[in-house]
Every structure is written in C-alpha cells, then in structure tokens.
Amino acid sequence: MTLFSESSEIFQKNKNITQQISELKKQILYYQKEYYENNTSKISDTEFDALFHELKNLEKQYPKYLTNDSPTQKIYTTQQIALIKSKHLVPMISLENAFQNSDLFDWEERFLKILEKQEITFPKNAEPKYIVEPKFDGLGISCVYENGKFARAVTRGNGEEGETVSQNVQTITDYKANISKISEDNNFDIFEIRGEIVMKKSVFTELNVSLEKEGKKTFSTPRNAAAGSLRQLDSNITRERKLSIFFYETPLTTAHSQFKTYSNTLKFFDEQNISYCKDYYACNSITEVISAIKNIADMRENFDFDIDGAVIKVNNYKLREKIGVTGHHPRWAIAWKFPAIQVQTILESIEWQVGRTGVLTPVAYLKDVMIDGVKINRATLHNADYIEEKKLNIGDTILLERSGDVIPKILKSITTENKENNTGKEIKSEILIPNFCPVCESPTVKKTEEVALRCSNSNCPQILKGKLEHFVSKKCLNIKGLGTEVCDDLIEKKLIIHFADFSKIYTFTEKDWSEIKNFKLKSIKNVQSALEKSKTQPFWRIIHAMGISGVGEKTSKTIATHYENFLAFSHISERSLENLQNIEDIGEKTAQEIINFVENAEHQNLFIQLENIFQTNIQKSTINNNDSHIFSSLLENKKFVITGSFENYSRDSLKEIIENNGGSCMSAVSKKTDFVLAGEKAGSKKTKAEDLGVEILELQQFLELVGL
Ligand code: IVH
Numbered sequence: 001m002t003l004f005s006e007s008s009e010i011f012q013k014n015k016n017i018t019q020q021i022s023e024l025k026k027q028i029l030y031y032q033k034e035y036y037e038n039n040t041s042k043i044s045d046t047e048f049d050a051l052f053h054e055l056k057n058l059e060k061q062y063p064k065y066l067t068n069d070s071p072t073q074k075i076y077t078t079q080q081i082a083l084i085k086s087k088h089l090v091p092m093i094s095l096e097n098a099f100q101n102s103d104l105f106d107w108e109e110r111f112l113k114i115l116e117k118q119e120i121t122f123p124k125n126a127e128p129k130y131i132v133e134p135k136f137d138g139l140g141i142s143c144v145y146e147n148g149k150f151a152r153a154v155t156r157g158n159g160e161e162g163e164t165v166s167q168n169v170q171t172i173t174d175y176k177a178n179i180s181k182i183s184e185d186n187n188f189d190i191f192e193i194r195g196e197i198v199m200k201k202s203v204f205t206e207l208n209v210s211l212e213k214e215g216k217k218t219f220s221t222p223r224n225a226a227a228g229s230l231r232q233l234d235s236n237i238t239r240e241r242k243l244s245i246f247f248y249e250t251p252l253t254t255a256h257s258q259f260k261t262y263s264n265t266l267k268f269f270d271e272q273n274i275s276y277c278k279d280y281y282a283c284n285s286i287t288e289v290i291s292a293i294k295n296i297a298d299m300r301e302n303f304d305f306d307i308d309g310a311v312i313k314v315n316n317y318k319l320r321e322k323i324g325v326t327g328h329h330p331r332w333a334i335a336w337k338f339p340a341i342q343v344q345t346i347l348e349s350i351e352w353q354v355g356r357t358g359v360l361t362p363v364a365y366l367k368d369v370m371i372d373g374v375k376i377n378r379a380t381l382h383n384a385d386y387i388e389e390k391k392l393n394i395g396d397t398i399l400l401e402r403s404g405d406v407i408p409k410i411l412k413s414i415t416t417e418n419k420e421n422n423t424g425k426e427i428k429s430e431i432l433i434p435n436f437c438p439v440c441e442s443p444t445v446k447k448t449e450e451v452a453l454r455c456s457n458s459n460c461p462q463i464l465k466g467k468l469e470h471f472v473s474k475k476c477l478n479i480k481g482l483g484t485e486v487c488d489d490l491i492e493k494k495l496i497i498h499f500a501d502f503s504k505i506y507t508f509t510e511k512d513w514s515e516i517k518n519f520k521l522k523s524i525k526n527v528q529s530a531l532e533k534s535k536t537q538p539f540w541r542i543i544h545a546m547g548i549s550g551v552g553e554k555t556s557k558t559i560a561t562h563y564e565n566f567l568a569f570s571h572i573s574e575r576s577l578e579n580l581q582n583i584e585d586i587g588e589k590t591a592q593e594i595i596n597f598v599e600n601a602e603h604q605n606l607f608i609q610l611e612n613i614f615q616t617n618i619q620k621s622t623i624n625n626n627d628s629h630i631f632s633s634l635l636e637n638k639k640f641v642i643t644g645s646f647e648n649y650s651r652d653s654l655k656e657i658i659e660n661n662g663g664s665c666m667s668a669v670s671k672k673t674d675f676v677l678a679g680e681k682a683g684s685k686k687t688k689a690e691d692l693g694v695e696i697l698e699l700q701q702f703l704e705l706v707g708l
Pocket residue numbers: 092093094095096133134135136137138139140196248249311330333335
C-alpha cells in the first residue's frame with residue numbers, strides 16, 4: 001500500500017526513522033527481557049550499548065518519536081518474580097564503560113575539569129588516587145544492617161527497588177550476620193554494604209555435572225547459575241548451590257564520612273571479615289591504572305570466578321561527592337570492559353531441534369573447548385540462512401566468540417575462509433537442510449517470506465506440547481497445576497495425540513492422571529478442581545486458547561464482544577469474512593486465518609466437545625475492567641489529525657487507539673498538531689500539514705509507533 005509518492009524524500013526518510021526506532025525498541029526490550037527475566041545475554045554488553053545509543057540519538061534528533069514507553073525513558077522492570085520488593089536506600093546505578101586507554105584519560109580529564117571549577121585538587125597526603133579491582137561477572141546485591149544486625153538483602157532489580165532475598169543470602173558462607181562497632185564513637189543505626197554474588201567456576205562445573213547426571217537442564221554460565229540459585233523461593237536450594245559474595249561498596253554517606261577513603265573501607269572489610277577481593281591495586285596515575293588493568297587481565301584465567309573487566313574508582317569519598325553522578329552513572333568510577341574472547345574449535349555435527357511453534361533450529365555440536373574456565377560444546381546456528389551465509393561445513397575449524405555471559409556465537413569458518421583465499425572460488429555450505437521433521441518425520445515447509453523452516457504437521461508432538469501449554473496457560477483457560485512438564489508428559493504418554501483431544505483433559509479419570517510423572521492424589525485433586533473452576537471462564541479465553549495466528553488476548557476480547565456465545569463464533573464461515581473484517585483490530589489476513597481455523601474439521605470436533613463442557617457458561621463476554629483494553633500513556637500530549645481512509649481500520653477505531661494510548665484527536669491541522677495520520681485519498685488536511693511542516697504518518701508507521 002503506497003499512499004505517498006515514492007519520490008517523496010521526506011516521506012521515505014520519516015518512514016525509515018519510525019521503522020528504525022520501532023525496530024530498535026523491540027530489540028532492546030527483547031534483550032532486556034532475556035537478561036533480566038531469563039538471565040541470558042543474547043548479545044554482548046557492547047552490542048547492547050550500541051543499540052541503546054542508536055535509539056537515544058535518533059530520539060534526540062527526532063523528539064517527536066520519543067514516547068513514554070521507550071526503554072531510554074524507564075528502567076526495565078521484571079514482572080515475573082514472586083519475591084517481595086524493597087526500595088534501595090540509595091539507587092543502585094551502573095557504570096560507564098571504557099574500552100581503550102584514551103577512554104580512561106578522557107574520563108580523568110572530565111572529572112578533573114569538574115573539580116577545577118570547584119577549585120579542588122587531589123589531597124596532597126599519601127593516600128592513593130585510584131583503586132582498581134576486578135569487575136565481577138555476577139549479580140549486584142545490597143545488604144542492609146540495622147544497629148549492626150543484618151536486616152535484609154536486596155537484589156539490584158530496577159535500580160530503585162529490588163527483590164528481597166534475605167533468607168537466601170543468609171545461606172551463603174560469605175554472609176555476615178553482624179557488623180560490630182565501626183569505631184568507638186560511631187556505631188551506625190543503618191549500615192549498608194554492596195557487592196556481587198558469583199558462583200565460583202569450580203562450583204559451577206561441579207553443579208553442571210550433577211545436574212546432567214540427574215537428567216536436568218544445565219546452566220550456560222556461572223552467572224546464570226548464580227542468578228538461578230539466588231532467585232529461589234526455597235532457600236535450601238540456594239544453600240546447596242554454594243554461592244560467594246565479594247563486597248565493594250558502602251553507599252551511605254555516613255559511612256563515607258567515617259572511612260574517608262575506599263582503601264580504608266577495604267581495610268575495615270578486612271578487620272571485620274567481610275568478604276572482598278584482595279587482588280586490588282592502588283594507583284596514582286592513569287598510566288598506573290592501565291598497568292593494573294593489564295595485571296588483572298593477565299590473572300583472569302587464575303581467578304576462580306568470572307570477571308568481565310576491571311573497575312576504576314576514585315579513592316577519596318569527599319572527591320567522589322564533589323565529582324558527582326550523572327542520571328545513570330557515577331562520574332567517579334568507570335568500568336574497563338574486556339574484549340570478547342575468541343577461540344577456535346571444530347564443528348563436529350549439527351542437530352535440528354524442533355521448537356514448540358514447529359520451527360526447526362540448527363544446533364552446532366562442537367569439539368569441547370574452554371573459554372574463560374567454561375567448557376563450551378554447543379552453539380546455536382539460528383536458521384538455514386545463517387549456515388549458508390557463514391558457509392559452514394561439518395569438520396570445519398570455526399572461530400567462536402563468548403563475551404561476558406553471552407551464548408557462544410560462531411563468527412566464521414576458518415576452513416572456508418582459507419579455501420576461498422587460496423582458490424578464489426566461492427565455497428558453498430554442504431550442510432543439508434532437512435526435508436523431514438526430526439520429531440514426527442512429516443515434510444518440512446518454508447514460507448517464501450520467512451527464514452524459518454517449519455514442521456508441516458499441526459499434530460507434531462512438539463507443536464502439540466506448545467499448543468497445550470498455551471491452552472491451559474494463565475492468559476487462556478488458566479488451569480493451575482498443568483505446567484510445562486505435565487503438558488509434555490500428556491503428549492509423550494500419548495494421552496493426547498491430536499489438537500482435538502485437548503478437551504479430553506476435562507474427562508480424564510484419576511487413573512488417567514496417575515500416569516503423569518510425580519502426579520499423586522493431591523496433585524490430581526488440585527488439577528481436577530482447577531479444571532472445574534476453569535469452566536466458568538469468559539469465552540474470550542476459549543478463543544484465545546485456540547492459538548489462532550494473529551488472535552492474541554486483545555483481539556480475542558474484541559471478537560467475544562461481537563458474538564452471542566462460543567457456539568456462534570464456532571459457526572462462522574467464509575460468508576463471515578466481511579463481518580469479521582468490520583471488527584476493529586482484525587485485518588484481512590487475520591480474518592482469513594480465523595475462518596480457516598474454524599472451518600477445519602478437526603477444530604470443529606474440539607469446539608463441539610468444548611461447548612458441551614462449558615455449556616451455558618460461555619455466553620457473550622462481558623468484559624470487566626481488568627479485562628478491558630490496555631491503556632497506556634504512550635502518546636501522552638500528542639495531538640493527531642486523522643484524514644483519508646484506511647485499509648482494515650475505521651477512523652473511529654484509530655481515534656480509539658490514539659485515545660487509549662493517551663493522545664488526542666483534533667479536527668483541523670494547525671501548528672500545534674503533532675501528527676497527521678493520512679490514509680488513502682487524504683486531501684487538503686495532508687497538504688496543509690505539508691505546508692506547516694507537520695509530520696505525516698502512514699498507517700503502517702502509526703501502528704509501529706503504538707507497537708501494533
Ligand atoms: S562499584 C555506582 N565495583 O558492575 C556503581 N561494581 O555496571 C558502583 N560490578 O552495577 C559499583 N564488579 O553490579 C563496582 N568491583 C566492582 C564491581 C562492580 C562488578 C557490577 C555492579 C555494577 C555494575 C556496573
């Protein structure tokens with residue numbers, strides 16, 4: 001759909017910018033979610049920082065596209081953890097990064113200027129100017145003491161507040177229950193020490209060996225293992241995991257006025273038996289700092305814990321106070337980040353794994369190689385295109401990179417590169433792309449517009465597992481007690497073979513349930529009562545549970561308000577196409593997906609079963625407040641004018657989207673208008689916007705802006 005002339009440079013430019021911004025936001029949020037909620041770093045910190053800066057720069061250049069939900073505007077908050085939150089006494093901020101020597105000289109120059117303005121210099125006494133110490137690759141932790149007694153331990157969280165993990169921290173050997181008098185005349189009511197929780201490399205290796213023996217999932221890095229071990233509701237598990245802590249900060253100013261310098265604080269740690277890293281360096285110039293960093297880098301392999309750099313801190317607390325902090329970082333410290341470690345190994349074989357959506361992902365099996373104390377023998381190859389692009393062959397020597405706790409990445413094939421250099425000939429990958437699903441042996445398919453290779457069998461056990469998990473999930477039928485393992489077991493034990501069998505869970509007897517691993521009478525009773533309870537769910541949840549492509553929670557709610565009951569929905573046919581498309585949020589593609597889904601004979605079977613189970617309970621949905629559309633302040637204070645007509649969207653529905661996101665609509669274009677949302681046959685309003693220099697958005701750009 002082209003609404004504007006292709007030659008319109010402004011249009012092309014704006015389109016690119018909104019697309020870029022929306023793409024960057026999506027990527028950043030994805031990586032933040034992986035990092036904070038799944039404890040995995042899919043990209044290196046450097047790559048992440050680059051994305052963040054790119055977004056920041058674009059938003060600075062084009063403030064109109066700056067929305068409240070941008071990751072640049074808020075600290076990422078995790079939603080999934082059930083632990084109690086505590087506010088930090090002082091925000092836990094992060095450090096700015098340095099990658100080369102000049103970054104360190106620039107850093108010193110920057111804060112010296114600040115001090116110069118205040119006519120302050122480094123103290124002339126013998127105390128060192130800087131302390132350089134390892135940068136631990138673990139999880140930040142704050143331990144608060146009240147009248148010398150341990151009060152609580154809190155994770156970094158979003159920097160402002162974190163999760164209270166006191167009980168778990170109390171199981172760690174390095175935990176200190178009491179801190180005795182700080183000095184004769186000074187015993188703080190409140191004292192705080194901050195540090196990093198790590199899992200020693202030796203402990204990590206041991207843990208993975210025993211997890212593997214028990215047939216359990218292993219951890220990819222010591223950091224992930226530490227995170228998984230700390231965020232446990234059962235502190236006995238944390239105890240068994242043998243974590244360690246290195247403390248490196250006393251953030252409260254009361255402590256600063258007592259200790260005067262960081263080196264004194266470390267002495268205090270020593271006297272009090274507070275765990276800290278003794279391999280720190282006192283330096284008096286940036287040149288000395290550089291050689292201290294080199295020493296730490298040389299010792300990296302010898303440390304029994306992962307480090308990903310060094311931290312350089314101004315020693316004197318008074319100076320730190322004068323130097324100050326920016327919004328996100330202290331100006332008095334900087335982190336030196338080690339470059340990613342690269343090693344060579346052999347690509348021994350490839351296995352295609354089927355995911356729950358039916359996508360086949362190639363996994364590379366590598367000859368064991370150690371990177372920074374961690375044994376690596378696997379790497380993801382993403383998809384067939386990636387293998388082709390890197391021209392990988394079994395038996396090749398490949399270059400592998402692991403930076404921080406990033407999942408190892410294959411950079412290139414050294415064998416292919418050498419061959420190409422010698423012969424000048426283009427080497428093709430000989431790795432075969434599977435024609436059949438490794439799980440159910442049905443043919444694989446690849447849609448032209450997709451890179452992903454998929455299993456074509458909708459009843460492939462792997463796909464069924466994913467569908468069943470969705471069906472019973474919290475946002476669908478919300479059947480408690482049916483987690484991933486139970487769903488998998490139901491499919492593996494062939495209690496469920498087809499999608500149409502999903503309704504069977506309502507008719508299973510105690511004997512059926514007892515086939516499930518670890519299912520005793522109590523769990524069976526719990527599931528049966530959860531199933532009973534689910535029968536009163538509103539019918540939008542059944543629509544959502546079907547997992548129809550393009551029909552998420554919001555669309556399911558909208559559909560439910562347009563049909564009398566589930567029966568009416570299950571009888572829609574090709575003739576309903578137009579009706580469906582008239583429903584807001586539903587485009588032609590989704591409408592067709594719904595019809596194809598509903599008309600499928602197997603699905604019809606399931607509907608009949610469900611109608612019997614849910615009986616009269618699945619009447620027209622009355623959407624209560626909790627279930628209503630998601631409101632946001634994404635477009636707060638943004639004024640829109642809508643003009644022209646739009647494919648799949650009425651003007652009223654667009655207005656509603658704008659208002660639901662905090663924006664407002666005006667009828668006439670003026671200088672105060674932020675955006676003109678222009679559809680087909682947009683006339684004078686669009687021209688006026690062009691004259692006034694008001695931003696014009698095409699539908700696609702608008703949808704991207706609001707994340708639809
Ligand atoms: S001092 C104001 N020292 O690295 C921040 N942090 O990006 C003062 N870290 O959030 C932190 N080792 O979790 C400091 N020796 C060390 C550290 C260290 C690791 C972590 C810490 C911080 C992050 C900085």
